[in-house]
Structure formats: C-alpha cells, structure tokens
Amino acid sequence: MTTTQTAPPAAVDTKADTEADTNVTTAPDADGARIEAFAGRVLDVISDGATALTVSIGHRTGLFDTMEELPPSTSAEIARAGGLQERYVREWLAAMLVGGIVDHDPAEGTWHLPAEHAAVLTRRAGKDNLAKLAQLIGLLAGAERDVAACFRDGGGVPYSAYTEFHALMAEDSKDMAEGILIDEVLPLVDGLTERLERGISVADVGCGSGHHLTVLAAAFPRSRFVGYDFSEEAIAAARAGATAKGLPNVRFELRDVADLTGTGPFDFVTAFDAIHDQAHPAAVLDGVARALAPDGVFLMVDLRASSNPHENVGVPAAAFLYGVSLLHCMTVSLAQGGTGLGAAWGEQTAIRMLHAAGFGSVDVRAVDGDFVNSYYLGRI
Ligand SMILES: C[S@@+](CC[C@H](N)C(=O)[O-])C[C@H]1O[C@@H](n2cnc3c(N)ncnc32)[C@H](O)[C@@H]1O
Known part of the structure; x- marks a missing residue:
C-alpha cells in the first residue's frame, strides 16, 4: 500500500478521531464516553494481536535469547549477535518497544530486554516461556x-x-x-x-x-x-x-x-x-x-x-x-x-x-x- 504524507503528525490523537467517527455513525441515545472507551479497547485488541505475532518472531528468530545475553545494545549489535538482518531487527525492536516488551534509550540508541521480561520469554525459561505460545496465534490465523x-x-x-x-x-x-x-x-x-x-x-x-x-x-x-x-x-x-x-x-x-x-x-x-x-x-x-x-x-x-x-x-x-x-x-x-x-x-x-x-x-x-x-x- 502506498500513502503520501507531506508532514508527519506531531502525535496521533486516536481519542479525537474516535469521537469524530462515532459522532457521525452512532444512535442518538448511545453513550459517547462508553463508545470512546470501547473503541480504545478494540484498538488495543488489534494492536495486541500484532504484538503476539511480533513476539512469536522474537521466539522463532532467537532474538529474546540473544538479547537476554546482551547489555543495552544497538540494533546493529543485536543483529550481529543473532546473525540476523539489521533492518528487520530494528523494525522488530520498535514493535517490541511500543508493545511494552523491551526498553529503549533514544539518546544512546540502545535496546534492552529487562531480566524480568526475559524470565517469561526465553528458551532458558523452559515451561515458563510464554513467547513460544505466541506462535499459536500465527498457526490459528x-x-x-x-x-x-x-x-x-x-x-x-x-x-x-x-x-x-x-x-x-x-x-x-x-x-x-x-x-x-x-x-x-x-x-x-x-x-x-x-x-x-x-x-x-x-x-x-x-x-x-x-x-x-x-x-x-x-x-x-x-x-x-x-x-x-x-x-x-x-x-x-x-x-x-x-x-x-x-x-x-x-x-x-x-x-x-x-x-x-x-x-x-x-x-x-x-x-x-x-x-x-x-x-x-x-x-x-x-x-x-x-x-x-x-x-x-x-x-x-x-x-x-x-x-x-x-x-x-x-x-x-x-x-x-x-x-x-x-x-x-x-x-x-x-x-x-x-x-x-x-x-x-x-x-x-x-x-x-x-x-x-x-x-x-x-x-x-x-x-x-x-x-x-x-x-x-x-x-x-
Ligand atoms: C492437543 S494434541 C496433544 C498431544 C500430546 N498429548 C501433547 O500433550 O503434546 C491432541 C492429540 O490428539 C491426537 N488425536 C486426536 N484425535 C485422535 C484420535 N481419534 N485418535 C488418536 N489420536 C487422536 C492428535 O493427533 C494430537 O496429537
């Protein structure tokens, strides 16, 4: 899909978008605040679905295991340690950041998997590794x-x-x-x-x-x-x-x-x-x-x-x-x-x-x- 955008928005206001959309299409007796809250819930569902797939990729590629061993590192360092393509790793890291999975220091340009997150995402976690379950979402899809x-x-x-x-x-x-x-x-x-x-x-x-x-x-x-x-x-x-x-x-x-x-x-x-x-x-x-x-x-x-x-x-x-x-x-x-x-x-x-x-x-x-x-x- 190709889109043309002359200037990036400073911040995307989903609340305003939702209000504008729902005002047009809803029944007159519907509660606007509840619609807004529910629209947010649906967006979270869709966004979390995408995060499930990117977590699954973290498991398949071994990226969680790689990151567990590394101090805060750049995408190039992480890609090198995992033997992976940097461009893919960088996009994945951004997805992991907004999904609440990894930490990022924009000044240093580094990314880090906190030990508490590694505890439920890596192969070393054994039966407690939840990342492997995320693979089922792709299977079901x-x-x-x-x-x-x-x-x-x-x-x-x-x-x-x-x-x-x-x-x-x-x-x-x-x-x-x-x-x-x-x-x-x-x-x-x-x-x-x-x-x-x-x-x-x-x-x-x-x-x-x-x-x-x-x-x-x-x-x-x-x-x-x-x-x-x-x-x-x-x-x-x-x-x-x-x-x-x-x-x-x-x-x-x-x-x-x-x-x-x-x-x-x-x-x-x-x-x-x-x-x-x-x-x-x-x-x-x-x-x-x-x-x-x-x-x-x-x-x-x-x-x-x-x-x-x-x-x-x-x-x-x-x-x-x-x-x-x-x-x-x-x-x-x-x-x-x-x-x-x-x-x-x-x-x-x-x-x-x-x-x-x-x-x-x-x-x-x-x-x-x-x-x-x-x-x-x-x-x-
Ligand atoms: C969810 S899997 C669980 C497999 C295994 N017990 C485990 O925990 O990894 C269900 C298994 O039941 C088997 N299965 C389903 N219907 C069966 C049938 N009528 N006869 C024999 N095996 C069957 C499937 O092939 C599948 O391996």
Missing part, C-alpha cells in the same frame, strides 16, 4: 478464512490444514513434561511413583510427539509404556525421540483411540490435552475405562475452564482459550463429523462425561507449575 467459511457451510477444518501443529505442540509438551511431570504431577496420585518404580503398565492416549511418555519411560525403566495417536507425523516423531534416548520400555502405535478394543489392562492411563479435541470423546473415555485395571487410575489433563462462558469472564487467557478452541480444537473435531466439544468444554462437562464413562470417583486437582490445566483423576 492461517485457518481463519476456512473457519469463517464453516460458519456458513458447516463442517470443519481438518488437522492437515495446520501444518505446524504437531511441532508446536511438541515444543510446549517437552518443556511441561521435563518441568513438572515427575515432581508435581505424579504425586497427585498416592503411591503412583512407587508403583512406577516397581513396574506397571501405562498408556497415553493422543500422545502426540510422545514427550510425556519418554520422560516417564526414562525415569521408570521397570514400567512399560505405550502411546497411541492417529497422526503419522506425531507417531514418527515420538518413535524417533524414544530411539534417540535409547528407551526399550516405550512404544508408539498409530491408532484411533475412539476404539481401544484389545488394549490393556493398564494400571495407569494418561491423556494430556487430548480429550477435548476428539471427534468422539465419549467413546474414548468409555474405552479408557474398559482398558483400566480394576485398581487403575486415569489422569486426564485438560484445559481449565468452566463449562459456563460467563464464569470464564476475566479469567487469565480465557480469550486465548476460546480462540484456540474455535480456530482449532472444535473445528478439527467437527471436520471428522465429531461432536466439537471445544477446548472450553469445562470442568462441569468433563466430570459429567467421566462419570458417564464409568468412573465412579473423579477428583479435580491443580498443579502449581501449570496455570492452564485441570488435572482429573478418574477411578472405576
């Missing part, structure tokens, strides 16, 4: 047109449309599995760690790229682990991960988990973020219940939400949750002729469905290191 078409035409957008999905999931799951699985998650079930040490049979449904199971298999060599997923890409990555770690006690099987006939009995079954986007979640839960040994435990880790939208208002990242649901989780289920539960199916629905599948006892727990998920423990 790629499906926007197709999902909008589904509003008219029905159906859904298939997994195959999300080319980077498994890689991004794997990046997140690896950090979570390595960060909290052994020390924070397993102790939710009394005696589970000891049973794993002695040797039990474990299955993970919707295992994706397999990081949860490889972490467990490495920690508990006497136990046997199997991961099921219907994605060839995910299973190939999981097998490669197990081979690279030299783990003889874990295997990964290409399987639609809507039918678990012939599997089990398992002492422990897990599902990490893998029930809400199923085409047939009730069938999966039924199958898990049947595949469990009589004293077995099902750990279902799924996104924390209420089933009632009004109870999610004001909850941190709730808009992200519904966005991920609409633009991925719900639509991939509907694309298979499924029920389209959605990522915000919520605690009430989850508990009801677990009971309906035959879990007589369902405990819902939280884990300090994971503000996103609820931990459901189901026993027959």
